[in-house]
Amino acid sequence: xxxxxxxxxxxxxxxxxxxxxxxxxxxxxxxxxxxxxxxxxxxxxxxxxxxxxxxxxxxxxxxxxxxxxxxxxxxxxxxxxxxxxxxxxxxxxxxxxxxxxxxxxxxxxxxxxxxxxxxxxxxxxxxxxxxxxxxxxxxxxxxxxxxxxxxxxxxxxxxxxxxxxxxxxxxxxxxxxxxxxxxx
Amino acid sequence: xxxxxxxxxxxxxxxxxxxxxxxxxxxxxxxxxxxxxxxxxxxxxxxxxxxxxxxxxxxxxxxxxxxxxxxxxxxxxxxxxxxxxxxxxxxxxxxxxxxxxxxxxxxxxxxxxxxxxxxxxxxxxxxxxxxxxxxxxxxxxxxxxxxxxxxxxxxxxxxxxxxxxxxxxxxxxxxxxxxxxxxx
Numbered sequence: 001x002x003x004x005x006x007x008x009x010x011x012x013x014x015x016x017x018x019x020x021x022x023x024x025x026x027x028x029x030x031x032x033x034x035x036x037x038x039x040x041x042x043x044x045x046x047x048x049x050x051x052x053x054x055x056x057x058x059x060x061x062x063x064x065x066x067x068x069x070x071x072x073x074x075x076x077x078x079x080x081x082x083x084x085x086x087x088x089x090x091x092x093x094x095x096x097x098x099x100x101x102x103x104x105x106x107x108x109x110x111x112x113x114x115x116x117x118x119x120x121x122x123x124x125x126x127x128x129x130x131x132x133x134x135x136x137x138x139x140x141x142x143x144x145x146x147x148x149x150x151x152x153x154x155x156x157x158x159x160x161x162x163x164x165x166x167x168x169x170x171x172x173x174x175x176x177x178x179x180x181x182x183x184x
Numbered sequence: 185x186x187x188x189x190x191x192x193x194x195x196x197x198x199x200x201x202x203x204x205x206x207x208x209x210x211x212x213x214x215x216x217x218x219x220x221x222x223x224x225x226x227x228x229x230x231x232x233x234x235x236x237x238x239x240x241x242x243x244x245x246x247x248x249x250x251x252x253x254x255x256x257x258x259x260x261x262x263x264x265x266x267x268x269x270x271x272x273x274x275x276x277x278x279x280x281x282x283x284x285x286x287x288x289x290x291x292x293x294x295x296x297x298x299x300x301x302x303x304x305x306x307x308x309x310x311x312x313x314x315x316x317x318x319x320x321x322x323x324x325x326x327x328x329x330x331x332x333x334x335x336x337x338x339x340x341x342x343x344x345x346x347x348x349x350x351x352x353x354x355x356x357x358x359x360x361x362x363x364x365x366x367x368x
Binding site for chain 2: 002003004005006007008009010011012013014015016018034035036037038039040041042043044045046047049051068070073076077078079080081082083084085099110114115116121122124126127128129131133135136137138139140141142143146150151152153156158159160161162163164165166167168169170171172173174175176177178179180181182183
């Protein structure tokens with residue numbers, strides 16, 4: 001298969017469109033982060049790349065806490081808004097219904113089906129962005145996204161960001177069970 | 185909306201099913217990493233969480249290079265195999281057709297439509313996993329995944345991993361353009 005070089009590009013598929021919540025200047029603020037992943041199993045940890053000039057990063061540094069909220073596909077407009085506009089210029093504190101957990105200072109988004117409440121552990125400067133590694137202290141799920149007590153990704157219906165083309169997508173068809181199809 | 189707590193969980197939606205390539209003991213080896221994200225724009229960087237006992241991590245540490253390869257949905261079986269079995273016990277060097285770029289020691293997977301050739305920059309220990317941050321030195325795309333010279337995510341048809349349910353999925357329908365729908 002013939003390959004074409006594109007130069008160094010920040011491309012990966014798929015990406016989430018997670019909403020990062022932080023308390024900044026005494027109010028909840030939210031930004032959209034496609035550059036976000038789980039970072040460890042024990043302790044459960046997450047890593048989020050945040051542009052160094054971001055208003056949200058100020059709050060994460062000051063409070064030492066943040067949230068990662070997974071929006072459903074019906075929240076594309078709100079997620080896009082939180083990526084386009086900074087909390088420096090727009091008050092996003094009332095865009096969602098915030099709730100707080102054990103850490104007290106990480107605003108979590110009620111409307112998002114899945115929420116991770118995190119304590120910031122490391123700040124790794126990588127040039128344009130700071131990679132924030134955080135320990136997940138609690139996980140919240142909306143009751144209607146459980147089936148027989150288990151997390152039901154189909155009901156979460158997560159919003160997906162596709163870079164390069166800059167589009168939001170829904171999750172598509174199931175192909176195969178993981179940790180199974182490769183067993184031969 | 186009523187919320188249920190699940191305790192600290194390594195859950196995020198969606199996740200990639202990236203194939204991480206590294207030269208280990210003189211041979212190419214590949215592991216599947218769902219915990220992988222872009223980490224910075226300038227310089228273009230990536231972060232991958234690798235379990236500390238992983239054979240691949242040995243190669244990344246020794247060579248200081250690795251690759252991130254995005255499989256298409258037709259490669260679910262190969263991706264699953266690379267997640268299930270360690271290179272300590274199975275020789276995965278001939279599973280794919282490897283090619284090498286400027287770094288010389290990072291095996292890239294010809295069959296994967298998108299390939300990032302990376303230099304390891306930081307190793308952040310986070311308990312069970314080491315978060316490897318790498319600078320993307322070159323990006324390769326299969327010629328048939330370009331439309332009018334632009335990356336075409338539909339043709340890449342990326343494999344998606346859904347944790348919790350442990351399933352592979354395809355990308356679903358486009359919902360809306362990003363950096364646009366939120367402008368009001």
